[in-house]
Amino acid sequence: MVRPTIADIAIRAGVSKGAVSFALNGRPGVSDATRERILKIAEQMSWRPHSAARALGASRVDSVGMVIARPARTLGVEPFFAHLLSGVQSGLSAESISLQLLIVEDTATEIEVYRRWASEHRVDGVILVDLTVKDPRIDELKALELPAVVIGGRGGKGALASVWADDRDAMLSIVEYLAALGHRRIAHVAGTPLFQHTVRRIRAVRDAAPRLGLVDAPSLTTDFSDAEGAATTRKLLSQANRPTAIVYDSDVMAVAGLGVAMEMGVSVPGDLSIVAFDDSILTQLMHPALTALSRDTFEFGRQAAEVLLEVIADPAQTINRRTADPVLTVRESTAPPPRQVG
Amino acid sequence: MVRPTIADIAIRAGVSKGAVSFALNGRPGVSDATRERILKIAEQMSWRPHSAARALGASRVDSVGMVIARPARTLGVEPFFAHLLSGVQSGLSAESISLQLLIVEDTATEIEVYRRWASEHRVDGVILVDLTVKDPRIDELKALELPAVVIGGRGGKGALASVWADDRDAMLSIVEYLAALGHRRIAHVAGTPLFQHTVRRIRAVRDAAPRLGLVDAPSLTTDFSDAEGAATTRKLLSQANRPTAIVYDSDVMAVAGLGVAMEMGVSVPGDLSIVAFDDSILTQLMHPALTALSRDTFEFGRQAAEVLLEVIADPAQTINRRTADPVLTVRESTAPPPRQVG
């Protein structure tokens, strides 16, 4: 016997297919004795449900999707996604739901994928990352009636479910820490302003500046690449009144910035303090090791999976779950500013 | 009309379900005129096949799986997987086959996943990575009769299909380059000897040593972590006759090694040359930028997908495809050894 079906089990147990289905799904309709017997036989025959058959009958596929729209080149350096993925899977595995992952080049393709997934019934729901300002995916997913949860963007009313951490508070904690050390010229090398979280971080710096007495607190946007991170750093350090501290929106850019500082003979942390808004092994491999904001990305993913399953179970509700706040891990790249402040 | 089924199309076209199925799958049984008409109607109604229904009828799910058994912590720093994934997807997308990705902690769990996938008919085949010596997954997959392709391990007879690059030649090219620069003490900080590719690389170094007149060419194994990479480097550099060049089996370890060298006051490349057996943005971010072996990982993945699809189409055949050889990208971390050789 190759792979047993419930019909095989039914024959062995001397009952009907229906009874077997009831027993295996823990629903009423069979006596405890019969259920016990059927379960034992199913176990013996090492029966497992045929996913397609179940999907067809029950109109759910026990599978969720996740599309990452970034050029592959910039991916993978950041442990962010690997951790997020593991977290998502850990959240899904409890219900033994599988994950479809797709890496695409742009948002247009991403939306295409959602359409295809919806029309082919390939997933029960999706997880969104990298929420942008006026994100076109939101409306699309609503139109497709595909359950979804957004990672990292707290939605307003009528929005999709979401799981988010407080970027604003996190950025404030960094700037406040630097200000407490005595820094007054703090620069912010940001990511792309298309992303909502970038906007929130920039706003946080801007709002905190007067209160903390910062002389200058520019936020310069980049495309998140090491190249632009380096170029922006070079520009900042070439200024007459150069900053005494720089906050980078990613670990990769921070590392690139550190390289530029060394190349220009600017000592870290003596002349310049560096903070990365995102932690990883990268920041720890450096000399000096970088002070960085650590987020529990795994937990982030786990919660996203949980929320998605809830939304799939009851699409009517909108859940907005806030996760643990990130914490600043202070290492060797931050110190009080040099005395001879320009 | 929510989602049209072939029955809807059949009605609109005034034909039977079977005819529609034939037409949509490009198989004989309908006239060209009818086929044309059916296709147009399907297009108009924007019909897409219901994946579960198709899977149930045709007993193939148009989905392949890939399990990565590594602790999430060590994943993601290496762009290797991100590139590999993109490549695999690009190879699959042509046939619009989807990919199930799973990150697990160990091989035992990985095998569990294969069993589940096989019994639930969730995938048509799988892609294996990180082949080990006497890999238990091979026999398991054969027993499950699950089509598979191994990435990076060329199998012997009776083995699974595979896609591989020549690790031996690659390692030789590195060692020969260093020898040509004048190095005679070359150390090799290897990965874990459990992996087949590690073994092949170690063997390559050992075999080349006499021919190239190397005085000493130890291969020291590690667990691929930055910690062990650093520790091993520290040990090597503390020796009386320390090596003038070190080859690292991964970019992360090479970066960690560079850190140790700097910390110990050993100048790179003045006193020590460093080569990474694997390229990434990491190696380019360093100062000095690291000489590294570049592999076309994307292409690697693409070919793996291609081969897997062929194996799925005809499970009888065993394909062993060799991909393009890696090339050495020389950067700033390699130079002739110092004069005062111990």
Place this chain on the structure above:
DNA sequence: TGGGTTTGATAAACCGGTATAGCTCCTGCA
């Protein structure tokens, strides 16, 4: 002109589950 083959199509079975209507007993209660 007639028998055999090919072409174009249909109806129905089938894949392996789930959902539901309905049947048979058994129990409880008036």
Place this chain on the structure above:
DNA sequence: TGCAGGAGCTATACCGGTTTATCAAACCCA
């Protein structure tokens, strides 16, 4: 004693495709 009601189970339709057996009409060639 009779009947309502529920527990336990069966039979069957159904999900949306694919596949096969069957068949009528057209076509072919002697």
